[in-house]
Amino acid sequence: MSVTNLMIVGAKGRMGQMLIQCAGQDNELKVIKGVDIDNPSFDPEIKQAQAVIEFALHDATTRTLEACLSNKVPLVIGTTGHSKEVLAQIAAAAKLIPIVHASNYSLGMNALFYLVKRAAEILGSDYDQEVIEMHHRMKKDAPSGSALSLAKVLAEVKKQDLEKLTRHGREGMPGERSRDEIGIHALRGGDVVGDHTVMFAGIGERVELTHKASSRETFARGALRAAKWATTQTPGLYEMSDVLGLK
Numbered sequence: 001m002s003v004t005n006l007m008i009v010g011a012k013g014r015m016g017q018m019l020i021q022c023a024g025q026d027n028e029l030k031v032i033k034g035v036d037i038d039n040p041s042f043d044p045e046i047k048q049a050q051a052v053i054e055f056a057l058h059d060a061t062t063r064t065l066e067a068c069l070s071n072k073v074p075l076v077i078g079t080t081g082h083s084k085e086v087l088a089q090i091a092a093a094a095k096l097i098p099i100v101h102a103s104n105y106s107l108g109m110n111a112l113f114y115l116v117k118r119a120a121e122i123l124g125s126d127y128d129q130e131v132i133e134m135h136h137r138m139k140k141d142a143p144s145g146s147a148l149s150l151a152k153v154l155a156e157v158k159k160q161d162l163e164k165l166t167r168h169g170r171e172g173m174p175g176e177r178s179r180d181e182i183g184i185h186a187l188r189g190g191d192v193v194g195d196h197t198v199m200f201a202g203i204g205e206r207v208e209l210t211h212k213a214s215s216r217e218t219f220a221r222g223a224l225r226a227a228k229w230a231t232t233q234t235p236g237l238y239e240m241s242d243v244l245g246l247k
Contacts, residue, residue, distance in 0.1 A: 004228055005032045007049045007073075009064050010056030012036040015078065018220040019053060029224060035064075042067040049073050051227040058082050058141070065093045074098040074230035076223055078105060080145030094237035098230045102240040103145030105222030109196070110240045112211045113153055116198045119207060120157040125179060127200040127207070129154050134187035134195040142186040143168070150198055151182050 006023060010016040011034025023029040033045035036056075046052075046067055054064045055078040068075045074097055077090065090101055104110065120129070131154075133147040148162075155162035158180055165182045167174070177183075194213040199206060213219070222240065229243045241247050 003028060003030050004050045004231055005030050005045075005048050006224075006227060007031070007033045007035060007042065007045060007052045009035045009052060009054035009060060010079070012038075013055060015055035015216055015219065018216045019055065019223060022217060022220040023224055026224065028228065046071050046073065050231050051076065053223050053227050054079050055223070058086065061086055062089060065089055068097055069093055072097055074227070074233070075100070076226045076230060077101045078219070078223055081141035091237055094235060096235050098233040098235055098238065100226040100230050100238045100240065100243060102226070103149040104194075104219065105226060105240055106211070106213060106218040107222055107244065108218065109146060109194075109211050109213070110222075110244055110246065112196065112198075112209060113149065113241070114246055115209055116150055117153050117157060119198075119200060119209060120154050123200050123202065123207065125158070127202040128177060128181070128183075130183040130185065130199040130201065132185045132187070132195075132197045132199065134189070134192050136191050136193065137188050139188060142188070143184050144186065144194070144196070146194065146196055147184055147186065150196060151184055154182050154198070 006029055008016050008019050008031055020031050023031050032048060035042060051074045052068055053076045058079055058081040061079055061082060080103055090099060093099060131147050131150050133144045135144055151166060152162050155165055160180060165180055167181050167183050169185055193216060197208055197210040199208050226243045
């Protein structure tokens with residue numbers, strides 16, 4: 001049985017600790033180093049790594065990309081809140097190494113992405129679309145990457161630019177809701193791991209599709225599955241739907 005050597009970036013964070021815990025329960029995985037703000041070096045263990053998983057602050061990704069590119073190591077990115085410049089760096093790096101970049105690694109959440117697309121196709125433009133997400137009080141970025149991914153799915157079905165359709169909350173006198181508008185609402189409080197709902201509001205009825213995560217373990221196990229998968233792939237920019245064979 002072969003063992004995949006992993007490096008975890010953001011090792012002391014909540015997700016980093018869960019990744020290390022779950023990897024320790026898998027005989028096919030071995031965490032050879034944890035990289036964090038007080039231990040930022042990738043060397044020398046990066047030369048023995050078969051994959052790197054990053055769940056960190058968004059300003060860590062450029063350094064992670066550089067280390068993976070220099071050593072031709074596949075990368076799984078769970079970090080969110082990237083600027084357009086860093087997203088461009090990720091896309092460029094994916095021409096040389098396999099990169100899985102997903103806003104959410106939960107299998108259930110990726111099923112939600114799929115179901116939201118089908119619902120949007122079936123219900124059409126007569127149903128108003130709202131995305132609501134809630135996370136713990138410590139989360140730094142808003143809206144969540146997963147909420148943006150859900151909104152992107154809706155915009156793609158409409159064949160329109162998400163930035164032109166998005167309305168982040170409402171206050172004052174915003175006027176009547178436009179036909180193609182996609183509302184996004186971010187709630188923060190307590191220790192909520194991650195709740196996401198997409199609401200389709202029609203005349204006389206509502207359809208709500210919801211995913212609620214009660215443990216970070218579901219994200220960790222999905223990311224570890226993605227890391228195993230990435231070690232067998234050619235260079236490219238992949239999503240969790242590729243890992244799960246949903247495309």
